[in-house]
Amino acid sequence: MSIDVKYTIAATATGGREGHVKTEDGAIDLDLTPPKALGGSGTGHNPEQLFASGYAACYLGAMKFATSQDDSLAKVPDDATVTAKVGIGPRSDKGFGLTVELEVHFPGVDTAEVQKTADAGHEICPYSHATKGNISVTTKVV
Structure with missing residues (x-):
């Protein structure tokens, strides 16, 4: 199977599930925290x-x-x-x-x-x- 790629976006994460993620175009720029159900604060994404x-x-x-x-x-x-x-x-x-x-x-x-x-x-x-x-x-x- 081949794919004729028409769009590519890169996102970089730091810190893992309790960290930060940002797309190369800056459209997504979010702090990450685990949900309460997984032991986190649930205050972020x-x-x-x-x-x-x-x-x-x-x-x-x-x-x-x-x-x-x-x-x-x-x-x-x-x-x-x-x-x-x-x-x-x-x-x-x-x-x-x-x-x-x-x-x-x-x-x-x-x-x-x-x-x-x-x-x-x-x-x-x-x-x-x-x-x-x-x-x-x-x-x-x-």
């Missing part, structure tokens, strides 16, 4: 928040792209939402693992039609490609 935000936005965009390529799919309404719930915790073998639950909401659109568009979005979304077979990702139409 954490990598799971960033991952959840990125996946939700990218997946919604992927569904929009899918509908532009396939007229049989339900169009994504302007008020559609995707909520990505990212979980982190100890793995049974060692280290830590992630889970993702995506909640897809298209107000006023039939659930079965939304599910078809949601499935098509996974075929396009780079986050879905990256996580496939690596972490548990579930999709729920709400």
Whole structure:
């Protein structure tokens, strides 16, 4: 598989989960602290928040792209939402693992039609490609 890269961004982290992260363009410049559930103060941002935000936005965009390529799919309404719930915790073998639950909401659109568009979005979304077979990702139409 080859990828024709159209955009690249670099981010630099210092201090790990209790540190700082900044993108090379300065658009993201955040202090990081572990969430309270992982023993931190919860006063800053954490990598799971960033991952959840990125996946939700990218997946919604992927569904929009899918509908532009396939007229049989339900169009994504302007008020559609995707909520990505990212979980982190100890793995049974060692280290830590992630889970993702995506909640897809298209107000006023039939659930079965939304599910078809949601499935098509996974075929396009780079986050879905990256996580496939690596972490548990579930999709729920709400």
